[in-house]
Amino acid sequence: MSxxxxxxMIDDGMVIGMxxxxxxxxxxxxxMALARRAKHDPLKITLMTxxxxxxxxxxxxxxxxxxxxxxxxxxxxxxxxxxxxxxxxFIDQHLSETVELxxxxxxxxxxxxxxxxxxxxxxxxxVPTASVGNSASFAILxxxxxxxxxxxxxxxxxxxxxxxxxxxxxRREPIPITASDSRIGTPYIPINPDKIAAIVLTEGQDSPSNxxxxxxxxxxxxxHLIRFFEKEVKAGRLSSSLLPLQAGIGTMANAVMNGLIDxxxxxxxxxxxxxxxxxxxxxxxxxxxxxxxxxITLSEKCGKHVxxxxxxxxxxxxxxxxxxxxxxxxxxxxxxxAINTALEADIYGNVxxxxxxxxxxxxGIGGSGDFARNGQLSVFITKSTAKDGALSSFxxxxxxxxxxxxxxxxxxxxxxxxxxxGLAPRERARVIIDNCADPFYRTALNAYFEEACQRGGQTPxxxxxxxxxxxxxxxxxxMRSVAEALISANSEKSSI
Amino acid sequence: MSxxxxxxMIDDGMVIGMxxxxxxxxxxxxxMALARRAKHDPLKITLMTxxxxxxxxxxxxxxxxxxxxxxxxxxxxxxxxxxxxxxxxFIDQHLSETVELxxxxxxxxxxxxxxxxxxxxxxxxxVPTASVGNSASFAILxxxxxxxxxxxxxxxxxxxxxxxxxxxxxRREPIPITASDSRIGTPYIPINPDKIAAIVLTEGQDSPSNxxxxxxxxxxxxxHLIRFFEKEVKAGRLSSSLLPLQAGIGTMANAVMNGLIDxxxxxxxxxxxxxxxxxxxxxxxxxxxxxxxxxITLSEKCGKHVxxxxxxxxxxxxxxxxxxxxxxxxxxxxxxxAINTALEADIYGNVxxxxxxxxxxxxGIGGSGDFARNGQLSVFITKSTAKDGALSSFxxxxxxxxxxxxxxxxxxxxxxxxxxxGLAPRERARVIIDNCADPFYRTALNAYFEEACQRGGQTPxxxxxxxxxxxxxxxxxxMRSVAEALISANSEKSSI
Numbered sequence: 001m002s003x004x005x006x007x008x009m010i011d012d013g014m015v016i017g018m019x020x021x022x023x024x025x026x027x028x029x030x031x032m033a034l035a036r037r038a039k040h041d042p043l044k045i046t047l048m049t050x051x052x053x054x055x056x057x058x059x060x061x062x063x064x065x066x067x068x069x070x071x072x073x074x075x076x077x078x079x080x081x082x083x084x085x086x087x088x089x090f091i092d093q094h095l096s097e098t099v100e101l102x103x104x105x106x107x108x109x110x111x112x113x114x115x116x117x118x119x120x121x122x123x124x125x126x127v128p129t130a131s132v133g134n135s136a137s138f139a140i141l142x143x144x145x146x147x148x149x150x151x152x153x154x155x156x157x158x159x160x161x162x163x164x165x166x167x168x169x170x171r172r173e174p175i176p177i178t179a180s181d182s183r184i185g186t187p188y189i190p191i192n193p194d195k196i197a198a199i200v201l202t203e204g205q206d207s208p209s210n211x212x213x214x215x216x217x218x219x220x221x222x223x224h225l226i227r228f229f230e231k232e233v234k235a236g237r238l239s240s241s242l243l244p245l246q247a248g249i250g251t252m253a254n255a256v257m258n259g260l261i262d263x264x265x266x267x268x269x270x271x272x273x274x275x276x277x278x279x280x281x282x283x284x285x286x287x288x289x290x291x292x293x294x295x296i297t298l299s300e301k302c303g304k305h306v307x308x309x310x311x312x313x314x315x316x317x318x319x320x321x322x323x324x325x326x327x328x329x330x331x332x333x334x335x336x337x338a339i340n341t342a343l344e345a346d347i348y349g350n351v352x353x354x355x356x357x358x359x360x361x362x363x364g365i366g367g368s369g370d371f372a373r374n375g376q377l378s379v380f381i382t383k384s385t386a387k388d389g390a391l392s393s394f395x396x397x398x399x400x401x402x403x404x405x406x407x408x409x410x411x412x413x414x415x416x417x418x419x420x421x422g423l424a425p426r427e428r429a430r431v432i433i434d435n436c437a438d439p440f441y442r443t444a445l446n447a448y449f450e451e452a453c454q455r456g457g458q459t460p461x462x463x464x465x466x467x468x469x470x471x472x473x474x475x476x477x478x479m480r481s482v483a484e485a486l487i488s489a490n491s492e493k494s495s496i
Numbered sequence: 497m498s499x500x501x502x503x504x505m506i507d508d509g510m511v512i513g514m515x516x517x518x519x520x521x522x523x524x525x526x527x528m529a530l531a532r533r534a535k536h537d538p539l540k541i542t543l544m545t546x547x548x549x550x551x552x553x554x555x556x557x558x559x560x561x562x563x564x565x566x567x568x569x570x571x572x573x574x575x576x577x578x579x580x581x582x583x584x585x586f587i588d589q590h591l592s593e594t595v596e597l598x599x600x601x602x603x604x605x606x607x608x609x610x611x612x613x614x615x616x617x618x619x620x621x622x623v624p625t626a627s628v629g630n631s632a633s634f635a636i637l638x639x640x641x642x643x644x645x646x647x648x649x650x651x652x653x654x655x656x657x658x659x660x661x662x663x664x665x666x667r668r669e670p671i672p673i674t675a676s677d678s679r680i681g682t683p684y685i686p687i688n689p690d691k692i693a694a695i696v697l698t699e700g701q702d703s704p705s706n707x708x709x710x711x712x713x714x715x716x717x718x719x720h721l722i723r724f725f726e727k728e729v730k731a732g733r734l735s736s737s738l739l740p741l742q743a744g745i746g747t748m749a750n751a752v753m754n755g756l757i758d759x760x761x762x763x764x765x766x767x768x769x770x771x772x773x774x775x776x777x778x779x780x781x782x783x784x785x786x787x788x789x790x791x792i793t794l795s796e797k798c799g800k801h802v803x804x805x806x807x808x809x810x811x812x813x814x815x816x817x818x819x820x821x822x823x824x825x826x827x828x829x830x831x832x833x834a835i836n837t838a839l840e841a842d843i844y845g846n847v848x849x850x851x852x853x854x855x856x857x858x859x860g861i862g863g864s865g866d867f868a869r870n871g872q873l874s875v876f877i878t879k880s881t882a883k884d885g886a887l888s889s890f891x892x893x894x895x896x897x898x899x900x901x902x903x904x905x906x907x908x909x910x911x912x913x914x915x916x917x918g919l920a921p922r923e924r925a926r927v928i929i930d931n932c933a934d935p936f937y938r939t940a941l942n943a944y945f946e947e948a949c950q951r952g953g954q955t956p957x958x959x960x961x962x963x964x965x966x967x968x969x970x971x972x973x974x975m976r977s978v979a980e981a982l983i984s985a986n987s988e989k990s991s992i
Contacts, residue, residue, distance in 0.1 A: 069920070084953050089920035092954070094869075094902055104831070104872055105733045106905075107918045169831035169872065170739055174670030237601045243666055328870050329825025335600070335665035350897065358893075358962070359953030365902060373590075373869055374824050376600055376665065397854075400955065401846070401897035406590055406861060409602075422603045424565070424585035457580050457855030458588070459896065463967045466854070471959045 003029035006114075006146045006198040010034060012043035014111040017102075017138030020057075021050030021322060022249055022274045023075075024295040025131030027114040027148045028204035031057045035064040044068035048102075048110070050133020050294065050322055051095060051273075051366065052076070054207030062088065072098045073364040084360050092354065095273065095367040096326035099137035103168070113142035115189070116202070118153035124193025125186070128161050129153050130206055131295030132319045136163045136189040144197040152203040156310035159187045161319045177330050180244050180269040180292040183318065208300040211277060214255035220414040221252065221381050222259030225339070228410065228417050230264065240264070244271035246331075246371045247278070248340040249297070252381050254278045256339055261285045271336055273325050273367045275317060277302040283316055292318050294325040326370035338371035342380040342403075344393045345411055345436075347429040347445055348459055349420050351380050351403040357470045358399025365402050372407040384413040384438040390478035392441035394432065396448045397466035411436050425459045444483035447490035499525035502610075502642045502694040506530060508539035510607040513598075513634030515644075516553075517546030517818060518745055518770045519571075520791040521627030523610040523644045524700035527553045531560035540564035544598075544606075546629020546790065546818055547591060547769075547862065548572070550703030558584065568594045569860040580856050588850065591769065591863040592822035595633035599664070609638035611685070612698070614649035620689025621682070624657055625649050626702055627791030628815045632659045632685040640693040648699040652806035655683045657815045673826050676740050676765040676788040679814065704796040707773060710751035716910040717748065717877050718755030721835070724906065724913050726760065736760070740767035742827075742867045743774070744836040745793070748877050750774045752835055757781045767832055769821050769863045771813060773798040779812055788814050790821040822866035834867035838876040838899075840889045841907055841932075843925040843941055844955055845916050847876050847899040853966045854895025861898050868903045880909040880934040886974035888937040890928065892944045893962035907932050921955045940979035943986035 007030050010016065020026025026049065035057075037043075046069035047061065058076035061067050070079065072093030083090040093101075101107045115135045119127040128135050129150055139145050164185030166172055176184050214222070232238040242265055247253040257278035260268065270279060270291035277299050282288035296319070298306055306313065324330065331338075342351045343362065353368055354361060372378040380403070382393045393413065405425060411418040416435035420428045433445045452460035465486070472482040503526050506512065516522025522545065533539075542565035543557065554572035557563050566575065568589030579586040589597075597603045611631045615623040624631050625646055635641050660681030662668055672680050710718070728734040738761055743749040753774035756764065766775060766787035773795050778784035792815070794802055802809065820826065827834075838847045839858065849864055850857060868874040876899070878889045889909065901921065907914040912931035916924045929941045948956035961982070968978040 086922055086949065086952065086956075089923060090954060091918060091920050092902070097902075100828075100872075101917070105731070106872075166829075169829075170735075171674065172829050172831075173674060174672060174829065176670060178667065178669060235601070239666075327825075327828070329823075329828050332596075332823070332825050333662075333665075333668050333670065335668075355953075355955055358959060359948075359951070359955055359957050361954035369869075369902065373865075376596075376602075399957075399959070401900055404897055404900075406588070406593075406865065421597070422587060424587050426582055427585060452855075453582065455855070456582065457851075458586060458857035459851055459855055460582075461855050461895075463854065463895070463963045463970065467959045467962055474959065 001198040001200055003033035003200050004037070006030050006200050007033035007037050009144065009197060010045060010112060015046040015108055017048045017110045017113045017134065017142055019050065019115045019128065019131065019133060019135040020053045021131035021133030021295040022052055022297045023054035023207045023209065024297045025116050025129040025133065025206065026053040026055065026057060027116050028055055029148055029200050029202045030114050030146055031061060034066060035060040038064040038066045048072065048098060048134065050131060050135065055204065073366050075363045080361060090361060092364040094365060094369045095322050096328060096370045099134050099323050102137065102141055110138060110142040112144050112146060113138040114146045114148065115139050116148045116150055118150055118157045120147060120149065121188050124196060125188030125190050127158050127188045129157060132161055132163065132321050133294055134322060136165060136321050137323065139189050139191050140165065145191060145195050146198045146200065147196055148200045148202050150202050150204065152205065154307055154310050156314060160314060160317065161187050163189050163321065164324060166323070175324065175327065175330060177324065178333070180271045181290045181318065208303060209276065209297045211254045211299060212251040214258060217383050217414040218252050218255035219259065221412050222256045224412050224417040225256055225379065226259055226263050228419065241267040241269070243335045243337050243376055244269045246272040246336050246338045246375070248368060249274050249276065250341055252341050253339055256381065257282065261287055271334055273322065280306050283313060290316050292320060292325065294320055294322040326367040328370055328374045331371055331374040335376035336371055337377045337379065338375040339379045339381065340368040340372060342382040342393065344395055344398055345380060345382065345432070346395050346398040347432055347449055348425045349405045349408040349411060349428045349432060350398045350401050351408050352398040352400045353402040355400035357474050369403065372403050377409050378407055379410040379412060380408055381412045384415055384436060389438065390480060391473055392438055392469070392479050394437040394441060394445060395469045396445065397461060399467060399470045426453065441483055444486040447486045450490065497694040497696055499529035499696050500533065502526050502696050503529035503533050505640065505693060506541065506608060511542040511604055513544045513606045513609045513630065513638055515546065515611045515624065515627065515629060515631040516549045517627035517629030517791040518548055518793045519550035519703045519705065520793045521612050521625040521629065521702065522549040522551065522553060523612045524551055525644055525696050525698045526610050526642055527557060530562060531556040534560040534562045544568065544594060544630065546627060546631065551700065569862050571859045576857060586857060588860040590861060590865045591818050592824060592866045595630050595819050598633065598637055606634060606638040608640050608642060609634040610642045610644065611635050612644045612646055614646055614653045616643060616645065617684050620692060621684030621686050623654050623684045625653060628657055628659065628817050629790055630818060632661060632817050633819065635685050635687050636661065641687060641691050642694045642696065643692055644696045644698050646698050646700065648701065650803055650806050652810060656810060656813065657683050659685050659817065660820060671820065671823065671826060673820065676767045677786045677814065704799060705772065705793045707750045707795060708747040710754060713879050713910040714748050714751035715755065717908050718752040720908050720913040721752055721875065722755055722759050724915065737763040737765070739831045739833050739872055740765045742768040742832050742834045742871065744864060745770050745772065746837055748837050749835055752877065753778065757783055767830055769818065776802050779809060786812050788816060788821065790816055790818040822863040824866055824870045827867055827870040831872035832867055833873045833875065834871040835875045835877065836864040836868060838878040838889065840891055840894055841876060841878065841928065842891050842894040843928055843945055844921045845901045845904040845907060845924045845928055846894045846897050847904050848894040848896045849898040851896035853970050865899065868899050873905050874903055875906040875908060876904055877908045880911055880932060885934065886976060887969055888934060888965070888975050890933040890937060890941060891965045892941065893957060895963060895966045922949065937979055940982040943982040946986065
């Protein structure tokens with residue numbers, strides 16, 4: 001069927017579940033056809049995906065006014081603007097939860113699933129492409145399935161996926177994953193072939209990742225973290241293969257993972273969401289022996305290498321539904337080391353990963369909460385400042401909390417590492433300010449903290465100043481003057 | 497050995513793990529002896545327990561200046577004061593995590609465990625009393641164990657406990673609990689008898705719970721929640737036995753659970769931390785068929801009835817280590833309905849369970865995070881106001897976040913219920929304000945929300961006013977005047 005014919009099946013008000021996770025494996029033809037159609041035949045849908053989409057699909061759908069509701073994650077500039085203006089309702093979710101909510105009928109009924117496939121088996125099984133994401137449960141739970149068969153995908157993709165769906169409650173058996181390399185399901189999504197309402201052909205490519213090269217700051221962060229791991233091994237708290245690693249998507253996490261190539265560790269494993277360039281660099285270097293994820297998202301250069309040599313990696317990678325790659329129970333069982341990026345952290349180690357100045361959504365919480373809450377070690381990394389020092393990533397009081405102090409064990413900036421395990425909030429503050437904050441803001445944070453401690457409390461604060469840094473950022477684009485005021489007020493006090 | 501002799505084994509600087517969970521089953525003689533000793537022989541320790549202690553032990557130890565560090569939970573007024581003044585470092589933890597952190601050597605070494613027992617088996621197995629809490633792992637991980645053998649406990653306690661310890665990472669097998677009534681371990685704590693350094697006799701009693709009788713407000717909250725469950729059953733999202741229930745400790749949660757006695761549901765089960773009066777009322781009424789917890793905490797009257805008729809309940813209750821009663825993986829597997837109490841919630845459904853005005857610790861996060869993050873339905877309940885209406889429990893911006901919007905599905909006050917599932921923050925605000933807030937504050941919250949929406953964002957806020965309600969509460973003991981100012985500013989604007 002043509003993409004236009006398939007898109008015509010979608011009615012106004014429908015709930016659509018689409019493949020796609022971190023710019024990998026999204027359906028490519030039907031959403032574009034839908035955007036075209038909407039220009040002369042307006043309609044609104046709820047769109048669920050695995051995570052972010054490539055090929056500007058979220059942009060096209062937003063510009064065509066198709067999106068009424070969107071979940072559970074996105075990274076598109078145009079869509080972000082529509083979300084923040086209140087035009088699109090964005091439901092930001094822990095990535096492990098979306099299909100659990102669907103399965104339990106808490107998000108209503110899924111009308112149509114649109115799934116990119118690299119093959120369809122004789123009995124109707126769908127073999128995904130570069131991501132599993134939520135595709136398996138979307139296909140199983142939807143009334144109808146539109147398959148986009150991508151003719152350009154390498155045959156070696158077949159066998160790479162491991163599809164397993166947790167049983168219905170209340171009698172669910174334990175999910176039998178006990179290591180990164182556990183295989184517990186089928187290499188395809190098993191559905192009733194009668195539900196396949198259309199097959200649309202495509203040769204579209206995934207968008208390459210836009211990860212930046214490591215720079216001095218990100219390398220410094222990597223060095224601090226590797227030195228910390230070395231100490232942990234020495235103290236007998238970790239073995240030389242550490243524990244399964246999870247790394248958030250993006251430049252900083254990628255730099256940290258690349259830093260492990262020259263580390264003394266060996267037989268590393270990964271149990272993460274996204275297999276990035278650094279994953280394959282680690283596999284190539286022999287440092288890593290196995291990597292489990294829900295998608296493969298690569299730069300153009302690394303992508304060429306991997307897709308042309310997929311056979312070479314087949315026994316060392318697996319792609320799972322994101323419900324399993326991010327499953328809280330499995331994260332706890334395996335004892336994952338979770339490395340995620342913070343937008344900002346406060347002096348007590350509460351982390352904001354999503355909201356600029358507490359209001360404007362960046363991307364979404366993604367899987368960070370699945371990993372940070374339940375892993376053995378939860379690490380958050382950030383540069384100490386942004387916008388050439390106009391903004392401090394370490395603030396008195398975060399303007400939005402995605403991860404509270406209970407779920408943040410270690411904070412790292414280019415200046416150093418704060419090991420927060422077993423510390424009370426007042427102790428956490430000293431360690432964070434001294435090790436991670438930029439030296440200029442460090443003085444201001446200390447001034448705030450000292451004044452707050454005089455007022456008392458388990459988590460001392462000066463409420464009238466708590467959000468003043470963000471107010472300044474909003475109004476003046478800089479936190480410097482409010483930080484300076486704190487410093488000079490404090491030095492006056494000390495000199496009295 | 498006498499308690500004084502046993503207490504003499506404790507050296508300055510030691511880390512002590514003690515039985516006791518929600519005022520049930522704490523060691524009674526040795527901590528008191530330690531408090532006496534410290535008056536002439538000062539020393540400081542780190543004290544870990546399951547959760548809160550009875551018999552004023554935290555008070556006595558605080559007054560004797562024994563506590564340098566305390567984790568993971570407490571409810572004592574004297575200790576709370578010392579925590580908030582910064583004298584005692586309080587490490588507030590998810591209750592499922594403490595022994596996991598100890599096992600992985602992230603909290604240092606445990607020197608001595610002090611465990612109340614109802615019996616010791618011939619090969620040194622310790623049979624706990626009214627709580628398991630963290631006792632099993634404390635006894636296993638400590639260098640030495642002091643047993644307090646409580647001669648007053650009923651023999652029927654033997655066989656009630658189910659002790660299972662997760663294997664060491666990285667090769668941990670799935671924990672095989674698949675229902676509330678799963679029994680997977682031994683009825684005693686298996687330790688090397690050589691580690692038992694002392695046995696101290698006691699006949700001390702647990703403190704009775706101080707749960708208040710339900711009043712009109714708490715009954716109203718119960719009615720809203722039961723009506724919601726009825727709708728869920730009708731819609732096919734829950735069966736008539738619902739799903740395993742968890743209820744936080746305290747008057748409100750107890751009232752809600754008691755409300756289920758007159759409900760249309762049947763064959764209810766509980767998978768919770770504390771078996772309270774309401775649990776036994778539900779078992780007695782035939783509404784509940786099984787209850788799993790980590791402790792039994794009862795009023796004086798209910799306690800008499802239960803302890804004298806324990807045989808009658810033996811096949812219908814089990815006590816587990818809190819690591820398992822609160823295990824994120826099992827909570828997710830069973831699909832628990834979690835009912836916890838909020839100190840305050842904001843218009844977007846972020847919940848503060850611990851910090852008055854963002855600074856002063858009440859008790860601690862307890863197990864609420866273990867359940868709220870991972871269950872099928874996360875419900876938070878609160879009265880709409882406190883201090884005779886001077887404080888609103890629904891505020892523009894919570895002063896501390898224990899549970900963010902992702903983990904709060906339903907909010908209930910005496911005014912009504914907000915079903916937040918599948919809603920974006922702006923939609924959540926409307927539902928929370930309209931259904932849960934006190935009518936006076938409702939108008940003020942709407943004024944705040946409207947002004948914030950004009951400024952935009954996924955989670956709109958007016959940063960300069962966000963914490964003004966708490967500043968007013970701190971300075972004037974009331975939020976009324978700041979709320980009034982919002983209302984009149986808004987009505988002026990509307991009339992222009």
